[in-house]
Amino acid sequence: MAARGQFQVELDKIKILIIELAHGAEKSLSQAVEALYNSDLELAKEVIAYDKLLDKKDLEINETAILLIAKQQPVASDLRRLIVAIRISSDLERMADNAKNIAKSTIHLGKDHGIKIHSELKDMRDIALKMIDLSIKAYENEDITLARKLAELDDLVDGMYSKILTELLEETATDPQKIQHIMQMAFSGRYIERFGDHATNIGENIMYLVKGESFNLN
C-alpha cells in the first residue's frame, strides 16, 4: 500500500467530498419539500442559495479527480473509482438541482395559492431520501447488494408519480383556472421522480465500479 500512499489519501479525500455533497443534496430535497408544504418562501430561497455551494463542491470533485487522472495515470479499479466519482458527483449535483427546482416552484406558487398539496409528494420524498441514503451507503462501502435495492425503490417512486400525475390531470379538468398552479405541483412530482432516477444511476455506477461492467437498474 505504501507505494501509492499519497494517491490513496487523495482518493479518500474525493470520497469524503462526495459523501458531503450527498448529504447536501439530501438536505436540499428535505427542505425543498418542507417549504412546498408550508408555503415557506424563505426556506425555498435558502434552498436555492445553498445549491450554489453544492455546485461548487461538484466542481471541486471534478477538478480533483481530473488532476489525479493526469498525475497518477490510474488503471483498472483505481481508474473506475475516479470515473465513477465524477459521474456520481454529477448525479448528486443534478439531484440538488431538482430540489432547487421544487424550491422555485414553491416561490412560483406563492403564499396563498389554495392548492391542495398531495400527501403522496411527501411519501415520494421519503422514498427518494431513503434512496439517496442507500446509494451513498452503497458508495461508501462499495456494496452492490445495497445498490441493487435502489431499482425496487425507483419503481415505487415512478408508480407514485404516475398516480399523482393522473390525479392532477383530473383536477385540471375540474378546475381549469388553477392549471398554472397544478402544473407546478406536477413539476414538483417530476423533480422528485428524477431525484430517484439519479440515485439509481449512482447504484449503477457502484456496480460498474465493483464489477467492471455496465448495468442497467432502471
Add this chain to the structure above:
Amino acid sequence: MGVAMMDKKFVSNIVENDEYIFNIEDFNLWYGSNQAIYGVNLTIPKNKITAVIGPSGCGKSTLLKTLNRMNDMIPGVKTSGQILYQDQDIFRKKQMVEELRTQVGMVFQKPNPFPKSIYENIAYGPRIHGIKKKKILDEIVEKSLRGAAIWDEVKDRLNQNAYSLSGGQQQRVCIARCLAIEPNVLLMDEPTSALDPISTLKIEELIKDLKDKYTIIIVTHNMQQAARISDKTAFMLNGELVEFTDTDTLFSNPKDKRTEDYITGRFG
C-alpha cells in the same frame, strides 16, 4: 497437474481465433539451483504485440531470452517443458540456434550499435548470410532503415559512425539491423527505458507499424507503454504467469487480484 491442465486450456482459449507463433508448455527454468520460471503455459499470437510485465526478478526477461535461446550462454541454466516455435521444439537436437536467432531477433535495453558506420551496422548481418552484391546490400540497408522509420534522418550520412546518432536514433538503427535479416519475431527487452519521452514515443509508433509484418514480444517496466502498444499482456510474478489476456481487459478489469495490485501500484 489439474491446475496446469486448466491453465493450458485457459491460455489456449484466449488465442483460439489467432494464429500463434510460439507455444510455451509447462516451461520451467533454473539458474543452477534457483528456479526462475515455474510451469509457464503461454501461446504467443502471430503478428501481434505481446507485452510481458511484472516486477524486477519475476522472470520476464529470462522468459524472453529463452525464446531465441540467449540463455544457452549462461552457465548452469536448466530447463524443462516445451517451447514450440512454429510447431517445432526450439530445444530439439536438430535446432540450429543461429537459424532460430535469425528468425527471432532481439533488441536490447541499451542501444548497442556496432562501432561502425550506419551502413555497415545494417549490412553486417546480410553479409554474414552470404549477400555480397553492393546493389542488393544497398537495397537491404535502405529497406531496413525505412522499416525502422529512420531512413530520412540518416540517408545523407550513412557512412558516419552509428555512435554519432542520438540514443533514440541508435535504437532505431538497432531495430533496422534486426530487420535486415528478415526475422519473423522481434524480441524487445525494455527497448525504450534508456530513451527520452519523444524518442520513446517514436519507437512505440514504430513498434505498432512493425506488427503487420512481425510478431513482437516486448518486456517492459513501463506499464503505460504496455497498455498503449500491446494487443495482449502477460503478467508474471515470482516466476509464474499470473494472467494473460487482451491488454484492454488486463488494464481495465484484470481477473487476478495480484494483477490488479501490481498495475495499480499496490506493490512492485
